[in-house]
Amino acid sequence: xxxxxxxxxxxxxxxxxxxxxxxxxxxxxxxxxxxxxxxxxxxxxxxxxxxxxxxxxxxxxxxxxxxxxxxxxxxxxxxxxxxxxxxxxxxxxxxxxxxxxxxxxxxxxxxxxxxxxxxxxxxxxxxxxxxxxxxxxxxxxxxxxxxxxxxxxxxxxxxxxxxxxxxxxxxxxxxxxxxxxxxxxxxxxxxxxxxxxxxxxxxxxxxxxxxxxxxxxxxxxxxxxxxxxxxxxxxxxxxxxxxxxxxxxxxxxxx
Amino acid sequence: xxxxxxxxxxxxxxxxxxxxxxxxxxxxxxxxxxxxxxxxxxxxxxxxxxxxxxxxxxxxxxxxxxxxxxxxxxxxxxxxxxxxxxxxxxxxxxxxxxxxxxxxxxxxxxxxxxxxxxxxxxxxxxxxxxxxxxxxxxxxxxxxxxxxxxxxxxxxxxxxxxxxxxxxxxxxxxxxxxxxxxxxxxxxxxxxxxxxxxxxxxxxxxxxxxxxxxxxxxxxxxxxxxxxxxxxxxxxxxxxxxxxxxxxxxxxxxxxxxxxxxxxxxxxxxxxxxxxxxxxxxxxxxxxxxxxxxxxxxxxxxxxxxxxxxxxxxxxxxxxxxxxxxxxxxxxxxxxxxxxxxxxxxxxxxxxxxxxxxxxxxxxxxxxxxxxxxxxxxxxxxxxxxxxxxxxxxxxxxxxxxxxxxxxxxxxxxxxxxxxxxxxxxxxxxxxxxxxxx
Ligand SMILES: Cc1cc2nc3c(=O)[nH]c(=O)nc-3n(C[C@H](O)[C@H](O)[C@H](O)COP(=O)(O)OP(=O)(O)OC[C@H]3O[C@@H](n4cnc5c(N)ncnc54)[C@H](O)[C@@H]3O)c2cc1C
Ligand SMILES: NC(=O)c1ccc[n+]([C@@H]2O[C@H](COP(=O)([O-])OP(=O)(O)OC[C@H]3O[C@@H](n4cnc5c(N)ncnc54)[C@H](OP(=O)(O)O)[C@@H]3O)[C@@H](O)[C@H]2O)c1
Numbered sequence: 051x052x053x054x055x056x057x058x059x060x061x062x063x064x065x066x067x068x069x070x071x072x073x074x075x076x077x078x079x080x081x082x083x084x085x086x087x088x089x090x091x092x093x094x095x096x097x098x099x100x101x102x103x104x105x106x107x108x109x110x111x112x113x114x115x116x117x118x119x120x121x122x123x124x125x126x127x128x129x130x131x132x133x134x135x136x137x138x139x140x141x142x143x144x145x146x147x148x149x150x151x152x153x154x155x156x157x158x159x160x161x162x163x164x165x166x167x168x169x170x171x172x173x174x175x176x177x178x179x180x181x182x183x184x185x186x187x188x189x190x191x192x193x194x195x196x197x198x199x200x201x202x203x204x205x206x207x208x209x210x211x212x213x214x215x216x217x218x219x220x221x222x223x224x225x226x227x228x229x230x231x232x233x234x235x236x237x238x239x240x241x242x243x244x245x246x247x248x249x250x251x252x253x254x255x256x257x258x259x260x261x262x263x264x265x266x267x268x269x270x271x272x273x274x275x276x277x278x279x280x281x282x283x284x285x286x287x288x289x290x291x292x293x294x295x296x297x298x299x300x301x302x303x304x305x
Numbered sequence: 306x307x308x309x310x311x312x313x314x315x316x317x318x319x320x321x322x323x324x325x326x327x328x329x330x331x332x333x334x335x336x337x338x339x340x341x342x343x344x345x346x347x348x349x350x351x352x353x354x355x356x357x358x359x360x361x362x363x364x365x366x367x368x369x370x371x372x373x374x375x376x377x378x379x380x381x382x383x384x385x386x387x388x389x390x391x392x393x394x395x396x397x398x399x400x401x402x403x404x405x406x407x408x409x410x411x412x413x414x415x416x417x418x419x420x421x422x423x424x425x426x427x428x429x430x431x432x433x434x435x436x437x438x439x440x441x442x443x444x445x446x447x448x449x450x451x452x453x454x455x456x457x458x459x460x461x462x463x464x465x466x467x468x469x470x471x472x473x474x475x476x477x478x479x480x481x482x483x484x485x486x487x488x489x490x491x492x493x494x495x496x497x498x499x500x501x502x503x504x505x506x507x508x509x510x511x512x513x514x515x516x517x518x519x520x521x522x523x524x525x526x527x528x529x530x531x532x533x534x535x536x537x538x539x540x541x542x543x544x545x546x547x548x549x550x551x552x553x554x555x556x557x558x559x560x561x562x563x564x565x566x567x568x569x570x571x572x573x574x575x576x577x578x579x580x581x582x583x584x585x586x587x588x589x590x591x592x593x594x595x596x597x598x599x600x601x602x603x604x605x606x607x608x609x610x611x612x613x614x615x616x617x618x619x620x621x622x623x624x625x626x627x628x629x630x631x632x633x634x635x636x637x638x639x640x641x642x643x644x645x646x647x648x649x650x651x652x653x654x655x656x657x658x659x660x661x662x663x664x665x666x667x668x669x670x671x672x673x674x675x676x677x678x679x680x681x682x683x684x685x686x687x688x689x690x691x692x693x694x695x696x697x698x699x700x701x702x703x704x705x706x707x708x709x710x711x712x713x714x715x716x717x718x719x720x721x722x723x724x725x726x727x728x729x730x731x732x733x734x735x736x737x738x739x740x741x742x743x
């Protein structure tokens with residue numbers, strides 16, 4: 051159960067090897083999370099993340115493997131995670147995502163489609179399964195990792211940004227559908243974060259490491275923030291940027 | 306579904322609330338999992354079950370006539386307020402009262418509540434001659450002669466069965482006043498020494514301690530007294546307590562209670578108290594339930610609510626009390642006057658909170674980022690001292706810590722399983738701390 055400070059005890063992470071998710075899990079495990087279920091595609095990396103969760107205080111960290119290009123499998127993955135938790139689940143973190151390579155993917159139907167599966171279709175299917183199980187429990191929270199890239203799509207990453215925009219909009223709708231069920235949803239919108247996903251990419255202004263993102267998540271969980279921005283100033287920056295005329299936007303964001 | 310929380314207004318949940326007015330309805334409801342609930346004055350998640358069934362027992366509110374020797378049989382849903390109103394005109398008072406009358410008898414027994422007289426009269430449970438409990442295994446009529454089968458329900462936080470009725474031995478009083486001695490102390494050591502030296506001369510004793518981060522940290526006001534007799538007063542009366550005259554109509558904005566506003570309040574409170582005053586007659590409700598004068602005062606703590614941290618430590622760990630006060634002051638987490646008391650002997654109930662020594666209770670606003678860690682640190686100090694935290698106030702303990710604080714949790718779980726083999730009696734407190742797992 052969540053305590054008075056919004057600290058969960060049982061956590062499921064879809065994308066358990068994500069650098070951002072791991073930073074969040076380290077903090078949750080150091081507080082009250084004693085059961086952390088990690089789902090991912092690479093068993094070795096999952097085992098390492100699971101060991102890290104235990105090092106930080108979790109008592110058990112079972113693992114479930116899946117591949118997010120297999121949308122039909124999403125229901126099974128979520129059911130396995132809930133079963134592995136063995137208790138009612140307080141928090142589900144959806145961290146699956148892939149940046150891809152815009153230049154190589156944009157004219158390749160197979161690769162473009164696969165990116166949309168990982169960033170949009172699989173998360174949507176998984177959220178449907180999560181919604182059903184949490185609503186049946188009558189409590190629990192969902193953290194969806196969106197991105198500032200979803201707020202206004204850039205030419206230089208429109209495949210990723212477009213799919214994230216779909217997920218972001220879908221999640222806000224899902225959040226309102228949860229009113230009165232005891233379940234709630236937090237939408238995380240990070241800026242550029244130094245992780246294995248962005249390794250080698252040029253760093254724009256306001257780039258951070260994973261720790262500030264994890265700190266913002268934990269604060270957002272404690273205060274019940276529906277939308278969590280990291281760094282927080284992005285909320286105001288995007289308010290301005292999203293309304294720039296298209297040419298100016300392109301000039302600023304697609305240099 | 307209705308939205309529910311404890312008095313601290315933290316961790317609110319949606320639950321399906323079923324109001325009952327008869328024992329048959331209670332027995333029928335026990336076919337499935339549920340959490341009993343009285344007036345919801347426990348601070349945390351003890352009287353709620355997120356996404357599940359909550360049994361509202363306020364409808365079991367019958368109060369019998371008082372027998373000549375002071376025995377009264379009361380429905381578990383009746384409030385202590387209703388009980389006091391019913392019996393005071395005939396010269397009876399409740400033998401133990403918590404700091405608010407707005408609790409049900411069932412809730413008070415489920416928490417095994419204590420009052421300002423614990424050092425000589427024990428908990429409310431010590432004044433119960435008969436309990437009626439319904440659990441999935443049937444209806445149980447129990448008296449103290451039943452030993453552990455009786456005591457397990459006291460302090461069980463609703464996890465052994467639903468108390469439907471209890472017979473209590475009331476305290477005879479001849480007036481509605483308490484004669485109060487007040488003393489002000491400049492530091493914690495002074496007030497603690499005075500309590501050790503003199504509490505045994507009074508039926509009631511409690512101290513308010515200033516935990517604000519100022520030079521005056523640890524200053525205290527000690528109030529002690531006993532019921533006034535007719536010849537102590539001119540024009541003695543036996544009138545029921547006055548209802549609340551003030552209310553907090555809306556939830557305050559976040560941050561209203563900060564280090565500055567709380568320090569200012571504490572300053573006023575201390576200035577108001579006399580350095581020393583003897584034998585002042587006070588109304589029962591002024592002495593016992595000052596907070597009941599303002600309805601919904603918990604809303605002052607803003608949308609994120611408050612936690613209360615109440616711990617007990619043995620006499621030889623008085624240092625823990627000093628450390629707690631100075632850590633709190635150093636953290637600058639604002640705390641209204643903290644309440645300090647001495648506890649007398651413990652009773653045989655496995656989860657009963659009081660143990661001989663000191664108890665300190667602190668009301669703290671949720672919000673300061675340092676608070677969760679500060680309280681975890683205090684937990685460690687309390688465990689090291691052989692002490693414990695009060696479950697009726699808790700909203701944030703960890704399962705492992707509770708096991709260190711309540712070494713008889715295993716006995717409790719085994720006994721509870723005899724009344725409820727399928728674990729239908731539960732709550733968010735139970736699920737968070739896994740109390741029934743032992
Ligand atoms: C301002 C204030 C001052 C307080 N001062 C004190 C004090 O001085 N000393 C002290 O000891 N406590 C004190 N308390 C705590 C309070 O006395 C307890 O939390 C008490 O349990 C509240 O009773 P309730 O009817 O509101 O119970 P609830 O909060 O509704 O329930 C409390 C627990 O009792 C269980 N329960 C309720 N009814 C039944 C039943 N019929 N059968 C079985 N289980 C049941 C619930 O499941 C839950 O676990 C104070 C609380 C407040 C808000
Ligand atoms: N880093 C940023 O700048 C940034 C900014 C905004 C939003 N985000 C979002 O934040 C989330 C976490 O990202 P991150 O930065 O922590 O990057 P990350 O470490 O690469 O995490 C991405 C996660 O998705 C998993 N994943 C990718 N493709 C998969 C597939 N086909 N099947 C199963 N799992 C797959 C990854 O597994 P592997 O570990 O096996 O690859 C990893 O667990 C993502 O949703 C990302 O879009 C990141």
